Amino acid sequence: MARCPKIPMQEPQEFTRGEIGILVYLHFNSDSVTSGDLSESLSVSTGRVATALKGLEKKGFIIRRTDPSDKRRVNVLITEAGRKLVLDKHKHGIERMTKALQKLDEEEVIEFVRLVKKVIS
Numbered sequence: 001m002a003r004c005p006k007i008p009m010q011e012p013q014e015f016t017r018g019e020i021g022i023l024v025y026l027h028f029n030s031d032s033v034t035s036g037d038l039s040e041s042l043s044v045s046t047g048r049v050a051t052a053l054k055g056l057e058k059k060g061f062i063i064r065r066t067d068p069s070d071k072r073r074v075n076v077l078i079t080e081a082g083r084k085l086v087l088d089k090h091k092h093g094i095e096r097m098t099k100a101l102q103k104l105d106e107e108e109v110i111e112f113v114r115l116v117k118k119v120i121s
Contacts, residue, residue, distance in 0.1 A: 018044060018052040020089065023061060026078035027086040032065075033076055061085060 021042055039046045056062040061082035067073035
């Protein structure tokens, strides 16, 4: 019987895409929302949002507070550490994109911009 070659395990990610998505949403759209608002806005199940929020809270990137005007409502707020993480990831993404685009000549950059505009419009 043939054996499959071993594939090295990847390092576990520090954050899931769902966690990063929630932080980005909170940073750029709203400082305080409910988990239901996040679920609806990000088109993610309430269970997945709850799991992501638990991880983010444990890491210190969000806090949950009971709404003083409605004790049944729990608001999710981004912390300063969460804001810093979003800005650092954003800066890193721009640096990576800049480095990647430097490999293109002027004509290729123009074509790339044209295609991106077509895709997002």
